């Protein structure tokens with residue numbers, strides 16, 4: 001696709017998409033070879049940035065225990081950024097030792113949720129992010145912050161804007177210039193998202209703001225448009241729409257991340273350039289489904305694009321609609 005991408009897609013299948021398998025034992029966890037195959041397919045689809053793993057405690061998320069090997073064996077794609085989630089300094093040290101050059105540091109804005117997620121208070125987690133940024137400066141790595149529950153927390157209710165802005169200010173003081181805010185439970189609404197994004201982008205125009213939307217109540221695409229219209233530029237998505245948090249199973253959490261293919265299709269239809277090849281992403285999502293043994297959630301995988309549906313409809317143009325044929329009897 002020509003032109004400078006207006007929306008940057010960050011693919012999180014290989015980290016967020018796999019982590020909920022801690023609960024879903026009937027899924028097949030991709031082997032390292034299979035992960036590398038998917039990474040290659042997604043990079044070749046033109047996705048500019050992929051979160052390929054997480055340097056978390058291997059006992060907490062065993063699906064990511066091969067993090068170092070995945071990073072060491074990444075395909076040679078000079079135009080693609082490969083990053084890894086790092087929940088603490090230990091994780092960042094492991095990531096850098098494996099050769100990772102972009103570290104996605106983790107925090108959840110809700111004190112209660114953060115403790116469940118990473119066994120740290122917010123204060124302890126903020127200190128870990130400060131240490132990660134220091135390490136990154138020394139190692140010439142880039143750091144972004146991925147922040148959960150920036151809208152609604154299942155335990156603490158609506159997260160106050162002041163609290164979210166205060167956290168972002170702290171990260172800016174550490175030198176971070178990219179922050180992704182998550183609707184971890186997929187229940188925020190477009191007006192809420194628009195107001196929060198505007199509050200952030202109007203205060204820090206220099207910040208690259210990312211959105212990490214889940215889709216429990218089907219509002220993720222609307223939330224993404226609300227965010228785009230208010231200055232967000234990065235959209236974290238998951239081929240096939242898998243994933244979710246580790247603090248509760250998918251059966252409780254509902255649908256996982258917003259599917260990459262649905263977001264790319266929506267942006268294509270809206271004339272927003274992403275540089276991503278939709279067909280190639282659909283192929284990668286289908287291959288993921290085949291590997292893990294669970295159909296994709298992507299609507300565009302099921303129903304096709306408008307152009308495809310239009311062709312199909314033309315083939316039926318002369319067939320009487322059911323209601324009319326009943327009238328003719």
Ligand SMILES: CC(C)(COP(=O)([O-])OP(=O)([O-])OC[C@H]1O[C@@H](n2cnc3c(N)ncnc32)[C@H](O)[C@@H]1OP(=O)([O-])[O-])[C@@H](O)C(=O)NCCC(=O)NCCSC(=O)C[C@@](C)(O)CC(=O)[O-]
Pocket residue numbers: 016019054055056057058060061087088090091092094106117118119146147148149182183184212244245246
């Ligand atoms: C954060 C920890 C590590 C704390 O785990 P902990 O047990 O509290 O860690 P600790 O600092 O007390 O250390 C205990 C032992 O673990 C080791 N250790 C310590 N850290 C590491 C590490 N990184 N890798 C490997 N080993 C580690 C450490 O070295 C020590 O070993 P020992 O000295 O006893 O032999 C753990 O709770 C953890 O791994 N949590 C996973 C967090 C996570 O990834 N959650 C899911 C992703 S969050 C998410 O999805 C949100 C997001 C971003 O997608 C947006 C959204 O939708 O909300």
